[in-house]
Amino acid sequence: MQPRRISILGVGLLGGSIGLALRSRAKDCQITGYGHRKSTLDAALQIKAIDQGYDQLAPAVAGADLVILCTPVGLIRSLLAEIGPLLAPGAIVTDVGSTKRSIVEAAEQSLPPTAHFVGSHPMAGSEKRGVQYSRADLYDGALCIITPTPRSNPDALNQVESFWRLLGMKTCHLSPQEHDRRLADISHLPHALAAALISVQDDPTLALAGKGFLDVTRIAAGDGALWRDILIDNRDNVRQSIAKLQQELEMLQSLLEPDQAQMLQAWLDEAAQRREGMREKNG
Amino acid sequence: MQPRRISILGVGLLGGSIGLALRSRAKDCQITGYGHRKSTLDAALQIKAIDQGYDQLAPAVAGADLVILCTPVGLIRSLLAEIGPLLAPGAIVTDVGSTKRSIVEAAEQSLPPTAHFVGSHPMAGSEKRGVQYSRADLYDGALCIITPTPRSNPDALNQVESFWRLLGMKTCHLSPQEHDRRLADISHLPHALAAALISVQDDPTLALAGKGFLDVTRIAAGDGALWRDILIDNRDNVRQSIAKLQQELEMLQSLLEPDQAQMLQAWLDEAAQRREGMREKNG
Numbered sequence: 250m251q252p253r254r255i256s257i258l259g260v261g262l263l264g265g266s267i268g269l270a271l272r273s274r275a276k277d278c279q280i281t282g283y284g285h286r287k288s289t290l291d292a293a294l295q296i297k298a299i300d301q302g303y304d305q306l307a308p309a310v311a312g313a314d315l316v317i318l319c320t321p322v323g324l325i326r327s328l329l330a331e332i333g334p335l336l337a338p339g340a341i342v343t344d345v346g347s348t349k350r351s352i353v354e355a356a357e358q359s360l361p362p363t364a365h366f367v368g369s370h371p372m373a374g375s376e377k378r379g380v381q382y383s384r385a386d387l388y389d390g391a392l393c394i395i396t397p398t399p400r401s402n403p404d405a406l407n408q409v410e411s412f413w414r415l416l417g418m419k420t421c422h423l424s425p426q427e428h429d430r431r432l433a434d435i436s437h438l439p440h441a442l443a444a445a446l447i448s449v450q451d452d453p454t455l456a457l458a459g460k461g462f463l464d465v466t467r468i469a470a471g472d473g474a475l476w477r478d479i480l481i482d483n484r485d486n487v488r489q490s491i492a493k494l495q496q497e498l499e500m501l502q503s504l505l506e507p508d509q510a511q512m513l514q515a516w517l518d519e520a521a522q523r524r525e526g527m528r529e530k531n532g
Numbered sequence: 533m534q535p536r537r538i539s540i541l542g543v544g545l546l547g548g549s550i551g552l553a554l555r556s557r558a559k560d561c562q563i564t565g566y567g568h569r570k571s572t573l574d575a576a577l578q579i580k581a582i583d584q585g586y587d588q589l590a591p592a593v594a595g596a597d598l599v600i601l602c603t604p605v606g607l608i609r610s611l612l613a614e615i616g617p618l619l620a621p622g623a624i625v626t627d628v629g630s631t632k633r634s635i636v637e638a639a640e641q642s643l644p645p646t647a648h649f650v651g652s653h654p655m656a657g658s659e660k661r662g663v664q665y666s667r668a669d670l671y672d673g674a675l676c677i678i679t680p681t682p683r684s685n686p687d688a689l690n691q692v693e694s695f696w697r698l699l700g701m702k703t704c705h706l707s708p709q710e711h712d713r714r715l716a717d718i719s720h721l722p723h724a725l726a727a728a729l730i731s732v733q734d735d736p737t738l739a740l741a742g743k744g745f746l747d748v749t750r751i752a753a754g755d756g757a758l759w760r761d762i763l764i765d766n767r768d769n770v771r772q773s774i775a776k777l778q779q780e781l782e783m784l785q786s787l788l789e790p791d792q793a794q795m796l797q798a799w800l801d802e803a804a805q806r807r808e809g810m811r812e813k814n815g
Binding site for chain 2: 434435446448449453461465467472474491501517524525
C-alpha cells in the first residue's frame, strides 16, 4: 500500500518513527498528526515526522486513507469511539497497541461499516519515550504481528500488511486471542519480571549490579502508565504466564541440590542453547 | 602491587583477559598459565595472554608472587588443595570465583601458613567462553568485590586490591557471607530467571521475541556447567532469593486488577526510576 494521506493519532516515539520511516520510503504522502500537547506536535513538525499537526481529531483524520492509532493502549478504545463519525468512506484503520483482543473488539463494535479496521502490533520500540527519540529505521527488520478476524476486509488486510512491509517490517498473522496469549509469555511476563527483579533488591545490593543485571532489567525502565495498561488489559493471560514461571521456579528450587547437579546443568544447557539459537537484533 | 611473576590457573576468557590487561599495564611481569588442554594453552600463547603455558601445576606456580585461580567455581577448591605444597613462601593467592564462602573457607583450610589467600570476585565477564574472546579491557571500569576475613593478611589484602586497580577496576570489600547473600540477589537469581524465562516459552512463541526479550535473556546463553556450580554452591542464598521473587510475583498477581491500576503503576514507576538511576556499563 502506498497511502496518499495518512493520519497518525499520537505522535510519540512510535507515531513519530512511522512518520520518519514513511517520509524516507514513500513519495507524495501527506502525513497528518494528532496529539494533545502543542509542544509534542511542534517537535514532530520540527523533525519532519508530520506535515500538519492538530489537537482536534476531525481535521487530523479528514480525508485520510490510512489512520494509525499510536497512543498508549489505554487510550486506543476511546479514540476508536471518537473517530468513527469522522472517517472518510473506505478509510483503513490500524493501530500499534501491544494488546489486541480488546482493541480489535472495540474497533469492530465502534467503527462504521464504511471503515475497515485491522489490528497490528509492530514489535519495535525503546525504553525511551517521546517523539524526539523517533527514528526512521525503528521498524526496519522487526516483526509486525497482524491480527485479522473473520470480519476483517481482505483488501484492508492486504493494504495494512503492505504498509508495514513498506516500512521494512516482516509480518505474520495471529488471531487477536493467540496474539495476546503468546505476547503475555514473550513480552508482558518479561517486563513484569524485570520490574520484580529490581523491586526485590535493596540499594546496597543494587550498587553491585554488573552488565548482566543491566541487560536483564533494561526493559523495566519503560513507561509505567503504558505498561500498567498493557498488564491490566491482558491480565488473564499475564496471570497464567506468571503462574507458569512460578511453577518453573518451584521446579528449579528442587534442582538446587548437589545430587541434582546433572539435571540442573541439563536445564541450564537447554536454555542456553535455545537462547543461542535466537538472532540478535539491532536497535 | 606490581607482581613480577604471576601465575594464572585456568586460561579461559577471564584468565586470558587478566594476562592481556596485565601486559598492557605492567612492565617486566612474567605471566605463566596453567590449563588442561594444549590447544587452550597454545591459543593463550598465540594472543600473548601468557608467556609460558603448562599442563602441570608445579612449574606453573613455581616462584610466582601472585597466583590467580581462574577456573570455574567447581574446580577452585580442589585446585587450592593441590597448589598448597607447590607455592613459593610468601606467595599471594586470589581467585575470580562468583561465589566466595566455600572458596575462602577451603583456602584458609588448605593453604600453608606461608601463603596468603584473599578472595576476589571481579564482576566482569561475557556470555562468550574461551581464551579467544579475551580482551585487555574486560576488567576496565568494572567492580571487583574483595572478601577479606579476620584471618586475612593485611599486606596481602592491600596487594590484591592494588592488583585489580592496576587492571582498571574499582574495588570494594564485603565479607564472604555478605558477598554470597547479595550476589544471589543481583547475579545468581537474574541468571536463573533468564533461563526460566526461556524454559517456559514454546517454540512458536519464542519466534515472536523482540529486542526486549533478547536483552532479558542474554545472560542465559552462558556456560551451563559454570552456572550449575555457582547455583549449587550458593544454594541456600539462591533459594532465599528465588523465594523473595516468588513473593513479589504473588504481590504482582494481586495488582493485576483494574481497581489496583494506581498501585500497579506506582510499582512499575518505582522500578523504572531505580533502573534509570543505574549507570549503563560498557562491554
